[in-house]
Amino acid sequence: MIDSKHIREQFPILKKWINNKPLVYFDNGATTQKPQVVIDSIVKYYSEQNANIHRGVHTLSREATELFERSRQTVASFISAKSSEIIFTAGTTDGINLIANGSNFPKGSEIIVSQMEHHSNILPWQLWCERNEGKLKVIPINKDGSLQIEKLESLITTKTVLIAMAHVSNTLGVINPVKEIIQRAKAINSKILVLIDGAQSVPHMSVDVKDMNCDFFVFSGHKMYAPTGSGVLFVKENLFNTLKQSKTGGGTIKSVSFEKTEYVDGPLRFEAGTPNIEAVVGLAQACEFMNSLGVKNISAHEHLLLEHAQKELSTISEVEVYANHSNKAAVISFNVKGQHPFDVGTLLDKYGIAVRTGHHCTQPLMSYYGIQGTVRASFAIYNTKEEIDIFIEALKKTIKLLN
């Protein structure tokens, strides 16, 4: 069981008041707040541990390097990978671009995405296709937010090189059956690679990349209680040598001369320049924070919140919830009939409630539903049922004000 009071005490920002009301923070899909242990790890890093890594022979540099590499190990275990498969990035977007720019797919290849992708998992592939005479194909969805996976076989051709899709939709919260999709795709052609965008799954559920059998897996630290600027790209070990570097520079080499450079193998080859060391340290701390609570307990707590919110929202006749899918992470998208999400979000903010409004960087998904945007409430471990009740009351007042 999750002791909400104890958990909330660990997040200093939750004591804040907004517009003379206690903050109810339901914009966790955009970014989560940070627990004291993560904040402390950054302060400690700069107060006691700071040095550049993989460079100096001096003690401080050696210790900082050890700390950084230990963090890689912690993050790797968190998703059941090996540390030699973990590239640190600036975030999900950065990781996807690294693959899009580093892949050596032949000209004219086909890439499959889904209708519900975040722009960060569409645009790098669209650009790749524009530059390489490629073709972007889309797995359609149903009204309940589920993927039409029965279409997968007909979308795959001999030119298909990659499927790039979200594990969990940032707008709808729907959990996609990625393991099954990977199995089915590889059954048709074992050479097809699969990239999973885990930005919205890792914060909410246990992820095992080995069991999933994906080739690439990306996520952002800031959505899972870690600092902004930390991110992870998992690359299956045997694929490292097929990837080109999209940036290069210090820290990636064995030896350099003007005639020829010899690069190191593995993750460091892709981490050119001084990385965001303190963010990586904070990310490892965030993984430990989640482990200490138990990721399964986090999922269970958030699931209770989701069910409570769905039940309460269903009692308000003016509210329309998108994607009544049975398998969802703690994200709800809705609209108040006849009202613009901007108006709803503006008034909820007045009541101290932070939600996201707009297209959530998923315009093709908005087009599918024929809407401009939604109001999105997304929950994290520190949210409570009481907060949902406050939100529901505020929403009712908002609807009254707008009518």
Next chain:
Amino acid sequence: MSIKEIEDEIVSEFEIFGEDWEGKYEHLIDLGKSLPMIDEKNRTEENIIKGCQSRVWLNSVLKDGKVIYTADSDAIITKGMVALMIRVLSKQAPTEIAKAELGFINKIGLKEHLSPTRANGLVSMINRMKLDAIKLSQKN
């Protein structure tokens, strides 16, 4: 009335709400609802103000040396603000519009709508109104 005089009038109208933000927003929503609709033929792609989370259409014409604005939005709070802006700036001379400082927004406690996180809705609207005024005055 001059722009400044209308601004002062609005400020005194909003004074009665004091700290009652709900009353203030209710009023703003009412203003939005009572804004005359924009002519359907002016609801064009060209007249959409970019950079707003909600869509705003603004049409500007020059008549007897004064700029006449009509506008609409799909969000009602935005529309309320559009109504206020039109009340202040419509039927004024382009030179006056261009130099208007619009301090009333701050005084009536709607300053938050000037912040960049509002996807620049109100800011883009004001810029567009001023730009249209200048363009219209140069054409003639």
